[in-house]
Amino acid sequence: MAENIIRQADVIIAGAGIGGLTAALALHEHGINALVLESTRELKPLGVGINLQLQAADALTEMNLREQLENIAIPPQNLCI
Numbered sequence: 001m002a003e004n005i006i007r008q009a010d011v012i013i014a015g016a017g018i019g020g021l022t023a024a025l026a027l028h029e030h031g032i033n034a035l036v037l038e039s040t041r042e043l044k045p046l047g048v049g050i051n052l053q054l055q056a057a058d059a060l061t062e063m064n065l066r067e068q069l070e071n072i073a074i075p076p077q078n079l080c081i
């Protein structure tokens with residue numbers, strides 16, 4: 001069964017982090033069948049939120065997720081360097 005699933009995949013992605021999952025979604029949008037393999041048995045929350053820089057927001061916009069992003073995002077009010 002697992003071998004069949006692997007054979008059907010056009011692309012295999014190692015890791016179900018935000019990078020791997022975003023790549024899988026982007027490939028799916030182009031009709032490319034991606035299989036995501038994750039080595040960790042249990043996914044746990046890490047950190048306090050997701051800090052998206054401009055390129056990441058642009059990538060989500062290209063994936064038609066801008067509206068969903070704006071519904072949950074909190075734009076930064078200050079920048080301290």
Ligand SMILES: Cc1cc2nc3c(=O)[nH]c(=O)nc-3n(C[C@H](O)[C@H](O)[C@H](O)COP(=O)(O)OP(=O)(O)OC[C@H]3O[C@@H](n4cnc5c(N)ncnc54)[C@H](O)[C@@H]3O)c2cc1C
Pocket residue numbers: 014015016017018019020037038039040046047048049050051052
């Ligand atoms: C303690 C800590 C706190 C953080 N806090 C924040 C925060 O508050 N806000 C924020 O925006 N960012 C935070 N970050 C950064 C953020 O976690 C990373 O930038 C982000 O997770 C990177 O995503 P990624 O998909 O590239 O990698 P990862 O999230 O690391 O995902 C990679 C995945 O690949 C899996 N993997 C690795 N090797 C293999 C393999 N050979 N086969 C299969 N699976 C594999 C791993 O188990 C993992 O699940 C924090 C990081 C740490 C360490």
